[in-house]
Amino acid sequence: MGELRAYAALAGAQARSVFSYRSSFVIELVGNVGATVFDVLTVLVLFRATDRIGGFTLPEALLMAGITSAGFALADFVVGNVDRLKTYVRAGTLDAVLVRPLAALPQLLLMDLPIRKLVRVVFGFGVLAVAIGLNDPDWTPARVSLIVLAPLSCAVFMGSIFVISASLAFWWVDSGELGSAFTYGGKDFASYPITVYGPAFRGLFAYALGFAFISYQPALALLGRADPLGLPSWAGFAAPVAAFAVAAVAAGVWRTGIRHYRSTGS
Amino acid sequence: MIKTEDLRKDFAVRVKSGRFRREKRTVEAVAGVSLNIGAGEMVGYIGPNGAGKSTTLKMLTGVLSPSGGQVEVCGLRPVPQRTKLALRIGVVFGQRSQLWWDLPLGESFALLRHIYRVPAAEHRERLRRCRELLDLDGFMDTPVRQLSLGQRMRGELTAALLHGPRVLFLDEPTIGLDVVSKQAVRSFLAELGGTGDVTLVLTTHDLADIERLCERLVVIDHGRVVHDGTIEALHARYGSRRSLVADLSSPLPEGFELPGATLIGVEADRHRVTFALDGVTAGAAVADLVAAVPIRDLSVVEPDIEDVVARLYVSGAP
Ligand SMILES: Nc1ncnc2c1ncn2[C@@H]1O[C@H](COP(=O)(O)OP(=O)(O)OP(=O)(O)O)[C@@H](O)[C@H]1O
Numbered sequence: 164m165g166e167l168r169a170y171a172a173l174a175g176a177q178a179r180s181v182f183s184y185r186s187s188f189v190i191e192l193v194g195n196v197g198a199t200v201f202d203v204l205t206v207l208v209l210f211r212a213t214d215r216i217g218g219f220t221l222p223e224a225l226l227m228a229g230i231t232s233a234g235f236a237l238a239d240f241v242v243g244n245v246d247r248l249k250t251y252v253r254a255g256t257l258d259a260v261l262v263r264p265l266a267a268l269p270q271l272l273l274m275d276l277p278i279r280k281l282v283r284v285v286f287g288f289g290v291l292a293v294a295i296g297l298n299d300p301d302w303t304p305a306r307v308s309l310i311v312l313a314p315l316s317c318a319v320f321m322g323s324i325f326v327i328s329a330s331l332a333f334w335w336v337d338s339g340e341l342g343s344a345f346t347y348g349g350k351d352f353a354s355y356p357i358t359v360y361g362p363a364f365r366g367l368f369a370y371a372l373g374f375a376f377i378s379y380q381p382a383l384a385l386l387g388r389a390d391p392l393g394l395p396s397w398a399g400f401a402a403p404v405a406a407f408a409v410a411a412v413a414a415g416v417w418r419t420g421i422r423h424y425r426s427t428g429s
Numbered sequence: 430m431i432k433t434e435d436l437r438k439d440f441a442v443r444v445k446s447g448r449f450r451r452e453k454r455t456v457e458a459v460a461g462v463s464l465n466i467g468a469g470e471m472v473g474y475i476g477p478n479g480a481g482k483s484t485t486l487k488m489l490t491g492v493l494s495p496s497g498g499q500v501e502v503c504g505l506r507p508v509p510q511r512t513k514l515a516l517r518i519g520v521v522f523g524q525r526s527q528l529w530w531d532l533p534l535g536e537s538f539a540l541l542r543h544i545y546r547v548p549a550a551e552h553r554e555r556l557r558r559c560r561e562l563l564d565l566d567g568f569m570d571t572p573v574r575q576l577s578l579g580q581r582m583r584g585e586l587t588a589a590l591l592h593g594p595r596v597l598f599l600d601e602p603t604i605g606l607d608v609v610s611k612q613a614v615r616s617f618l619a620e621l622g623g624t625g626d627v628t629l630v631l632t633t634h635d636l637a638d639i640e641r642l643c644e645r646l647v648v649i650d651h652g653r654v655v656h657d658g659t660i661e662a663l664h665a666r667y668g669s670r671r672s673l674v675a676d677l678s679s680p681l682p683e684g685f686e687l688p689g690a691t692l693i694g695v696e697a698d699r700h701r702v703t704f705a706l707d708g709v710t711a712g713a714a715v716a717d718l719v720a721a722v723p724i725r726d727l728s729v730v731e732p733d734i735e736d737v738v739a740r741l742y743v744s745g746a747p
């Protein structure tokens with residue numbers, strides 16, 4: 164209980180320091196709205212050129228994009244700033260975090276919770292709502308629970324990927340933007356029906372790394388469509404399992420990484 | 430309170446060894462340090478640059494995992510029980526801030542109360558004491574980024590103490606401070622240590638800090654302990670003695686001997702002499718000297734810790 168209060172206080176402090184630079188906050192907020200609008204435009208432009216993509220209609224594809232977009236935005240809002248870890252590792256400022264009586268990861272996340280990114284979360288869930296409205300699925304209890312679980316599982320999944328790629332910095336200080344390849348790359352991959360990709364690429368990202376289970380399979384289950392690639396319909400409900408598995412890996416990587424933290428001389 | 434047994438930390442570093450080749454080398458930052466520090470002790474942990482002081486402190490506070498050996502602080506193992514240990518220790522890294530850069534100092538303190546889950550009354554009382562002793566009132570509402578180094582350091586000290594830690598680790602708390610701020614920090618720490626409630630481990634390059642604060646001195650070099658004991662023991666070991674400097678009204682007679690002292694310097698036509706005191710008190714030596722020759726002026730010079738430590742750093746190298 165006391166710990167929760169501590170985290171809340173940290174988040175409050177972060178908010179106050181952000182507002183102490185009010186004008187730059189406004190600029191970033193505007194920037195985020197811009198970036199988000201740009202995301203939609205790319206999807207719409209794509210469907211200008213063709214009315215089916217990988218065998219799916221615009222509303223169907225939009226449902227996949229919507230789940231990914233909502234889940235990713237949520238993950239990016241809560242966990243996305245973990246990629247600052249590399250600057251903390253490089254400068255050795257993680258020391259200050261590690262001498263406090265709280266878990267390191269939540270502290271890092273709350274130390275710069277990007278309030279401006281909330282815009283993207285609202286937008287992501289907006290896209291999802293529109294996609295659901297356009298598809299108008301037959302609501303069964305299972306589907307109702309799935310529409311809640313799918314974006315949340317996607318968020319946990321993407322959040323874990325954020326943590327894993329950021330943890331690279333513990334071993335490799337100059338990991339640079341390699342981590343973003345997995346996070347933003349994964350988001351882009353999961354925004355489209357996986358039928359559009361070649362078999363090798365799909366085998367790796369969709370099944371081996373699990374990105375199929377965060378939006379493609381749940382969307383099929385919501386739509387009641389058979390998987391053209393042959394997985395049974397319950398695969399859509401594997402989303403929480405995939406999320407849990409990746410989260411477990413992320414926790415392990417993080418814990419090992421922190422023991423490899425070497426601070427800096429001085 | 431603090432116990433280490435053969436504590437080690439190696440860093441793997443890559444060094445350039447040719448145009449494209451990079452060789453892997455290990456730096457033994459801490460190479461087998463065994464310490465046993467009791468509750469309430471004030472220990473100075475010194476050594477030349479790169480000796481491994483900061484690295485040791487980081488292992489004691491749970492920031493770095495040791496490469497080998499045992500370590501226990503407050504009965505806890507620092508890395509596995511890091512968050513639990515953090516409630517019982519206070520840490521000041523002189524080169525790094527613990528405070529929130531963009532928040533007023535006072536707000537950082539309020540935040541720390543939540544983080545350490547300190548009851549409001551206790552927090553208020555400790556903060557009141559620190560404000561008084563460290564004279565914080567002038568800048569409680571200033572954002573930390575606008576504080577001067579000395580002001581910030583007083584803030585850091587307060588921040589490290591608000592949860593009433595049992596052990597305080599200070600890595601160069603007086604670095605870059607002016608004489609007045611140094612004095613303020615020292616007397617604050619002296620008062621804190623005087624209560625005997627807090628165990629204090631301090632690294633510094635300013636040996637005056639040590640002379641003022643620490644009974645016990647641990648010197649490390651190249652990651653190894655080269656001295657562990659009192660400052661007096663260090664002087665005894667290196668044969669540094671107090672000395673008596675006297676200005677005489679008439680030249681010192683040839684062949685003069687002062688019992689228990691050695692003549693080590695003669696200047697100004699035998700009008701100024703220096704004796705090293707081996708086994709006598711300064712009083713006895715002065716009495717003997719005055720009996721033999723008339724004296725105009727005299728002074729007793731304490732052995733210089735800087736000299737001793739400099740000799741130690743040189744001879745400590747493997
Ligand atoms: N993160 C690191 N990576 C690689 N080597 C390191 C790292 N931190 C410290 N070292 C090396 O370990 C040795 C001990 O460093 P440390 O910072 O503990 O010294 P110190 O006694 O605190 O010195 P100073 O008085 O200069 O602060 C040095 O040789 C340093 O180069």
Ligand SMILES: [Mg+2]
Nearest residue numbers: 429482483484
């Ligand atoms: Mg140091």
